[in-house]
Amino acid sequence: MNLRIIVFSFLAVFLFSSFDFHPLNMSVADVSSGNKKLHWKFKFFTDNISNTLTKNCGKFIDLETDGYDAATAKCLQKYLSTRFEMSVNNTPCKxxxxxxxxxxxxxxxxxxxxxxxxxxxxxxxxxxxxxxxNFPEMKNIINIHLLNQIKVLEFDYDESYRTGMYTQEIRY
Known part of the structure; x- marks a missing residue:
């Protein structure tokens, strides 16, 4: 009986590891400053952002097959402008x-x-x-490097949806 469980466990691990997928639904953003500017760097899994842009921009977008072009860039900029906001001392950043x-x-x-x-x-x-x-396990992580300090914010879909809190603030 134990041998059967071990064999099935190895088969299950082999089967699931042979597919090309990522188990996490998350995005990561890095925020830093320099030369009187704020710098953002967003990182997305291509399948997650492709599905989202297809849904929001009215045309099929597949970054893995078609790559990243000017039309996709415009669509992404429009999407991010409605989903991500940042202000410093209550002054919105454009x-x-x-x-x-x-x-x-x-x-x-x-x-x-x-x-x-x-x-x-x-x-x-x-x-x-x-x-x-609507990924229940969706997380957005933001690493903020300002004033020689590193702060990390985590935006969790389940928690945000449950509490209605989609905004976080850091005081220096």
């Missing part, structure tokens, strides 16, 4: 697209914004990126 790169299963997109003030007292972030896919 981010501008800078660059993108597609590396295997991950799309990395970079943005910049003018730093609205020299003295940062508070940073407020709203992040519902990819929450419209």
């Amino acid at each position: 981010f501008v697209y800078k660059n993108a790169s597609l590396n295997k299963d991950v799309l990395t997109v970079e943005y910049e914004a003018a730093l609205p003030t020299a003295k940062i007292k508070a940073v407020k972030i709203k992040n519902i990126v990819l929450f419209d896919n």
Whole structure:
């Protein structure tokens, strides 16, 4: 009986490891400052962001097959502008697209914004990126590197949906 369980366990592991999928539904964003600017770097799994953009932009988008082009960039910019907001000392930051790169299963997109003030007292972030896919386990993680400090915010779909809290604030 134990031998049968061990054999089935190995077969199950082999079967599931032979498929090309990622078990996590998450995005990661890095926020930093330099030269009087804020810099954002978003990282998305290509299948998650492809599905979301297809749903929100009215056309089929497959980053793995078709790559990242100007139309997809425009669609992504429009999508992010309605799902991600950041303010410094209650002054909204208007981010501008800078660059993108597609590396295997991950799309990395970079943005910049003018730093609205020299003295940062508070940073407020709203992040519902990819929450419209209704992945119960969806997490958005933001690493914030400001004022020689590193802060990490986690936006969890289940918790945000349950509490109605989609915005977090950090005070310096």
